[in-house]
Amino acid sequence: xxxxxxxxxxxxxxxxxxxxxAEEDKPFLFSPLAEVPEWRLLDSYQGTITRQEFQERxxxxxxxxxxxxxxxxxxxxxxxxxxDVAKTEPLFYLRxxxxxxxxxxxPVAFFLADPExxxxxxxxxxxxxxxxxxxxDIEERTFRIGRDRPVVEGELNLxxxxxxxxxxxxxxxxxVWTHDGFSPTTALRPNDLYPEAxxxxxxxxxxxxxxxxxxxxxxxxxxxxxxxxSAEIQARARRVNEEMHPDFxxxxxxxxxxxxxxxxxxxxxxxxLVLFSHGAYTASELVYDDQKFHLFxxxxxxxxxxxxxxxxxxxxxxxxxxxxPPENYEGSGYASASGVSPYVWHRNLIANRLFRGPVIFVEGxxxxxxxxxxxxxxxxxxxxxxxxxxxxxxxxREYADRVADGVIERFRTLSARSTAFTNYSP
Numbered sequence: 001x002x003x004x005x006x007x008x009x010x011x012x013x014x015x016x017x018x019x020x021x022a023e024e025d026k027p028f029l030f031s032p033l034a035e036v037p038e039w040r041l042l043d044s045y046q047g048t049i050t051r052q053e054f055q056e057r058x059x060x061x062x063x064x065x066x067x068x069x070x071x072x073x074x075x076x077x078x079x080x081x082x083x084d085v086a087k088t089e090p091l092f093y094l095r096x097x098x099x100x101x102x103x104x105x106x107p108v109a110f111f112l113a114d115p116e117x118x119x120x121x122x123x124x125x126x127x128x129x130x131x132x133x134x135x136x137d138i139e140e141r142t143f144r145i146g147r148d149r150p151v152v153e154g155e156l157n158l159x160x161x162x163x164x165x166x167x168x169x170x171x172x173x174x175x176v177w178t179h180d181g182f183s184p185t186t187a188l189r190p191n192d193l194y195p196e197a198x199x200x201x202x203x204x205x206x207x208x209x210x211x212x213x214x215x216x217x218x219x220x221x222x223x224x225x226x227x228x229x230s231a232e233i234q235a236r237a238r239r240v241n242e243e244m245h246p247d248f249x250x251x252x253x254x255x256x257x258x259x260x261x262x263x264x265x266x267x268x269x270x271x272x273l274v275l276f277s278h279g280a281y282t283a284s285e286l287v288y289d290d291q292k293f294h295l296f297x298x299x300x301x302x303x304x305x306x307x308x309x310x311x312x313x314x315x316x317x318x319x320x321x322x323x324x325p326p327e328n329y330e331g332s333g334y335a336s337a338s339g340v341s342p343y344v345w346h347r348n349l350i351a352n353r354l355f356r357g358p359v360i361f362v363e364g365x366x367x368x369x370x371x372x373x374x375x376x377x378x379x380x381x382x383x384x385x386x387x388x389x390x391x392x393x394x395x396x397r398e399y400a401d402r403v404a405d406g407v408i409e410r411f412r413t414l415s416a417r418s419t420a421f422t423n424y425s426p
Contacts, residue, residue, distance in 0.1 A: 029083070029289045032200050033193075033230040037293035039092045045300040046095045051076065054094075057299050061346055064336045067283035071292065081296070083289060091289065092296065117172030118411040124173045125246035126165060127236060127351060128157035129253035131228060133182025138190070138224045143265035143368070151367050151376055154182065156254050159380065159396045160364070164252065167404035176244040178236035186235035190223040193231065197222035229350065237354035248306060248358035250403065251351050255363045271369035273318050274327035276361035277307035278353060279346030280336040294353045306358035308340045309414075314362065314406030315343030321402055324365060364399050 030036070051074065058068060070085045078096050083089040114120045132154020136142040141153040158180070165175045179185045197219050213221055240249060257268040278298050285291045298304075318324060326342040329335035338344040352359040365372045371388035375395040384391045392398060 031230075031288050031290050032226050033196060033234060034288070034290040035234075037091075037290050039293065042092065042094070042293075042296055042300060047097050049094075049300060050097045051079075054079065054096075054299070057302070057304070061277075061279040061304055061336075062295050062299050063281055063286075064279075064346075065283060065333075067281070067286050068292075068295065071286065081292060083292075091292065094296075114172065115412065118408055119168060120172035122173045122248075122411070123176060123244070123246045124168055124407075125176050125178060125240055125244055125249040125355075126161045127178040127240075127249055127251040127355075128154070128161040128180075129251060130154035130157060131179075131182060131184055131232065132158065135182070135184065135228065139228045145265055145267070145373075148377055151373070153254050153256075153367065156367070156376065156396070157252050158182075160399045161252050163396055163400035164250070164404055167400060168407065171404070171408050176246060178239055178249075184227075184232055184235075185239065186227070186231040188227060188231045188235075190220070190227045193223040193226045194219060196226055200226060233350045234354060236351070241354075241356045246357060248303075248310065248360065249351075249355050250310075250407070251359065251361040252399075252403070253361070253363050254365065254367050256367045257369065259368075265368065267368050267370045267373055268366065269370055271324050271366040271372050272327045273315075273322070273324045273343060273365065274329075274363045275311040275315055275341075275344045276335075276347040276349060276352060276363070277304060277311055277338055277344060278359060279304070279348065280334060281348045282334055285348060291348075291353075298353070301357070303358040307360050308338055308344060309410055310358065310360045310407060311338065311344035312341045313410035314360070314403055315341040317402045317406040317409070318343060321398075321405075322365075327363075362403060365395075 055074075059066075062068075071082050071087070073080045073082075073087060076096070079094045080090055081092045081094070083091050130136075130139050130141045130153050132139075132141070132152050136150075136152045136154055139154065142150055144150040161177075162180075165177075168175050200222055201219065240246065255272070255274070257270065259266055281291060281295050286295070315326070327345070328342075329345055329347075330337070335345045335347040338346055347361075349361060352361050367373065367376060372395070375387045375392065378385060378387065378394065380394050380396060382394075384393055386392075393401075
């Protein structure tokens with residue numbers, strides 16, 4: 001182990017001193033552990049979108065800051081996307097609809113919902129956020145106050161999703177899972193990712209968030225970060241995209257307010273809720289080729305209307321049944337308002353970027369809000385108890401019911417739904 005640690009330290013110093021990676025302002029072509037984009041997979045969209053439609057979706061949803069414009073040239077026939085802002089390395093050419101040979105998407109099919117089984121025929125994927133179990137400490141998604149039972153977000157997400165699955169199945173849906181337990185989906189482990197951790201550090205040694213570790217500890221910390229944030233979510237994405245092909249995916253999380261200055265777990269007196277639809281790429285993200293690719297793929301898939309419908313319906317249930325205020329990311333630079341609900345924001349997250357098809361990302365109440373914390377500590381009790389001065393079912397049941405009621409209501413009240421999107425396209 002001493003030899004290996006010394007080797008990593010030497011590689012780090014060598015990379016900084018010889019190549020100056022930590023100081024150069026140079027683009028890196030791929031996000032950590034990202035697969036090389038296959039631009040040919042977007043050729044099925046040639047001639048299916050007009051210039052006006054593309055620019056409207058980009059401005060309103062995917063590129064509100066206008067950062068993508070630096071990488072494109074546009075005329076009345078099509079769009080050329082480049083790797084670099086100097087526009088010397090082309091990546092992809094998109095031909096507009098009506099500019100020759102484009103047939104569009106064809107007629108849109110519709111079906112009427114069954115009032116008894118409004119989700120009949122729907123394949124819904126549930127993605128309980130994080131892993132939990134033995135991996136909770138590495139994920140930094142657990143805390144404990146005094147001698148109370150630990151709060152482990154991965155476990156909360158899974159308990160909530162299991163109840164949610166019962167509700168959705170009863171309404172006619174087929175429910176599939178990215179994972180259903182406390183084992184990683186990826187076969188990789190942090191020890192496998194040391195080389196990638198070094199490369200990740202060297203890309204931005206000064207700007208990267210760095211705990212006060214030794215050099216070897218810092219490499220280990222980044223290897224763990226790549227394990228649970230990149231490798232794990234990419235493995236789940238392969239299951240969604242290659243095996244399950246759901247009509248839409250619901251990612252379930254609990255949230256938390258920032259800790260105090262000491263960094264130790266502390267309780268607050270406010271809880272907020274938010275739902276994310278995909279979008280709002282930042283300038284720093286669009287440096288990467290894979291991020292450009294996923295922006296184009298998501299924009300051309302046009303899953304946003306479905307995501308906003310679902311998000312708005314779930315947000316209405318949050319507001320009506322819980323009354324927690326929505327998050328406000330105005331001015332954050334990494335999220336933009338959807339315009340359909342104060343609870344729904346556009347944001348570019350790894351899961352809703354990599355998962356094909358509509359993805360709605362649900363961030364539940366703050367785990368360290370005083371009332372919510374007491375609610376979590378009460379566990380999966382039967383019936384109702386007085387929580388914060390109100391008679392409540394257990395938190396997992398109520399959270400699952402808010403999401404399920406929103407999804408079911410959205411399909412029950414919609415007289416006709418487009419089936420133009422399919423996740424079986426290449």
